[in-house]
Amino acid sequence: MVWRNVKWPIYHVFVAALALLMLYPVLWMLFSSFKESRTIFVTADTLFPTDWIWSNYVDGWKGTAGRPFMDYITNSLVIVIISTIGAVISSSLIAFGFARLHFKGRTFWFSLMMLTLMLPHDVVLVPQYIIFTKLGWLNSILPIVVPTFFGMPFFIFLMVQFIRTIPKELDEAATIDGCNKFRLYIQIIMPLIKSSLATAAIFSFYWRWEDLLGPVLYLNSPDKYTVSMALKMFLDSESASNWGAMFAMSIVSLVPVVAVFFIFQKQIVQGMSTSGLKG
Numbered sequence: 001m002v003w004r005n006v007k008w009p010i011y012h013v014f015v016a017a018l019a020l021l022m023l024y025p026v027l028w029m030l031f032s033s034f035k036e037s038r039t040i041f042v043t044a045d046t047l048f049p050t051d052w053i054w055s056n057y058v059d060g061w062k063g064t065a066g067r068p069f070m071d072y073i074t075n076s077l078v079i080v081i082i083s084t085i086g087a088v089i090s091s092s093l094i095a096f097g098f099a100r101l102h103f104k105g106r107t108f109w110f111s112l113m114m115l116t117l118m119l120p121h122d123v124v125l126v127p128q129y130i131i132f133t134k135l136g137w138l139n140s141i142l143p144i145v146v147p148t149f150f151g152m153p154f155f156i157f158l159m160v161q162f163i164r165t166i167p168k169e170l171d172e173a174a175t176i177d178g179c180n181k182f183r184l185y186i187q188i189i190m191p192l193i194k195s196s197l198a199t200a201a202i203f204s205f206y207w208r209w210e211d212l213l214g215p216v217l218y219l220n221s222p223d224k225y226t227v228s229m230a231l232k233m234f235l236d237s238e239s240a241s242n243w244g245a246m247f248a249m250s251i252v253s254l255v256p257v258v259a260v261f262f263i264f265q266k267q268i269v270q271g272m273s274t275s276g277l278k279g
């Protein structure tokens with residue numbers, strides 16, 4: 001009994017210390033956003049600023065390359081929203097085919113799709129760039145958003161596992177009532193895999209919001225730049241970098257990510273845990 005009473009305080013202290021350790025880089029960036037750029041790394045061992053420089057947020061919000069920071073946020077939101085819609089819809093449709101439809105070579109194609117999860121993204125960068133160049137898609141968001149409309153392997157696997165937990169008797173009952181395969185997908189399966197769809201949407205949001213490589217490769221005009229590219233432009237290798245403004249806008253760019261996580265964290269946990277219930 002005594003050990004039980006002592007165990008819980010020790011556990012909570014350990015978890016709180018671990019959480020603080022993991023959050024320390026974010027806290028350091030937050031407090032550094034209120035420091036002068038020239039003193040940020042000089043006083044890197046000191047968490048709290050001596051003088052609070054609120055103007056870093058004002059300067060950062062003015063943007064860079066002659067454009068306000070809000071323009072970069074808008075560009076990122078456009079890419080994120082279109083990519084997320086494409087990834088969720090296409091992946092769920094493909095997952096439905098693998099989980100419920102019987103066609104020749106289904107196991108082979110599913111295994112091939114799973115193998116792409118182990119394929120490094122860097123391997124396909126050059127072939128993709130050549131294809132998009134020949135299509136005339138450079139300096140547009142098309143190379144970034146169009147591939148998401150052809151399914152994403154991780155989301156497909158997640159949804160296939162989720163759909164397999166749904167009793168097939170529902171399919172048979174719907175078919176008897178005159179429901180074709182597409183209506184079965186729309187009216188029966190889609191409403192039952194909301195948690196899986198939400199999980200895929202959240203991960204797609206995260207990945208596209210923080211993506212830097214794609215925009216750097218395909219976007220050449222500052223009016224099309226994303227948040228990640230705008231943050232990079234605060235750093236100048238030939239003159240003084242505006243670290244204070246960059247850290248300030250980094251904190252601003254974290255707001256949508258943190259908000260989405262706290263709003264949909266239940267769906268993330270439920271979707272990830274349920275996906276492994278049945279093979």
